[in-house]
Amino acid sequence: MWNKFLIEWNGISLFHDLHISPTPDIELFTDVAATITKFQALAPHAQPHPLQCPPSSQLKNVTVKTYLAGVRFFYLQRGITTIFDYRGSGALNRLQSIMRGYKKLQAPTPRKQLPITFTVLARIVCTLRAGVLGPLNDLVMECMCLTAFFGFLRCGEITCAARFDPSANICLSDIKFDFAKRKCTILLKASKTDPFRVGVPIILFSNSRLCPFSSLRKLFYTRTLQQASSEDALFVDAQHTGIVSVLAQQSAD
Known part of the structure; x- marks a missing residue:
């Protein structure tokens, strides 16, 4: 699936809801599962994937958005309707708030400048x-x-x-x-x-x-x-x- 995604990715970035479609249903057995389960605020009853990375793994905001884009593209390709397709659900607004908060939690990494000895x-x-x-x-x-x-x-x-x-x-x-x-x-x-x-x-x-x-x-x-x-x-x-x-x-x- 991911080989096909890398070729046909259209750049659409939205959230995957674990409560509707667990990771085993879409055969998602990579570190993407760890990324998605970090945001269980949208799916509080979802069970974490057994391959989930520990909380100490720090994924960048850009990496998370790229992973979510791949999941969203899979849904669009299969024609599957999700909660994000309904404007009145408010799920997209919650996702955007979560992503903004996740970005603010990450401290900026300034360029390390060493002295010329x-x-x-x-x-x-x-x-x-x-x-x-x-x-x-x-x-x-x-x-x-x-x-x-x-x-x-x-x-x-x-x-x-x-x-x-x-x-x-x-x-x-x-x-x-x-x-x-x-x-x-x-x-x-x-x-x-x-x-x-x-x-x-x-x-x-x-x-x-x-x-x-x-x-x-x-x-x-x-x-x-x-x-x-x-x-x-x-x-x-x-x-x-x-x-x-x-x-x-x-x-x-």
Whole structure:
């Protein structure tokens, strides 16, 4: 029955009443039986199916609706009349109330966001250096990751909101190198902690393993060879346009 259902399912989702048609009558011997018997408020005298899952099994609201749709489709295909075919019965309203309550009982599952540690950053940089997005994109992504990590920057502080703006985003003229002390300074012209846009200098020092100084110097030299002006973006894609924050987050995912 379920193989046929997967092919001919019409997406109609309604409730199966155990009091009228028990699960053995429709040969329902899957975990759907456990789903249906969770809602015995519509059929208080119905007997639970012997294959019912324990109460600890947490089925999602979408899963329950999909299972009920399969049961409803079986009834429609066989031309069987149920209590839901009568508007005056109020069964459909009760079903909708139960489904809304069941949905509210389920706590939302937020996306788990883990911090980028030094070990994770090292793996990202090693992967980019092996070649993933292309020579320029790999170098730009490496510099952005190192700059954001060692400079404690947000994604929106090193990327563009929609398009590159030299008055707010990082240009080539905003980075200064001190080769004697092996450090570089990036002028952050727009930041959440700088509402008046006075400008915040971000100093990045060289180190032995993941060196933002060396990577930024290489990117700066590459952008110079591309004949980029001092007011052009430092972090660009293969088309030499500023990196948009949405695209940067998608690449990171």
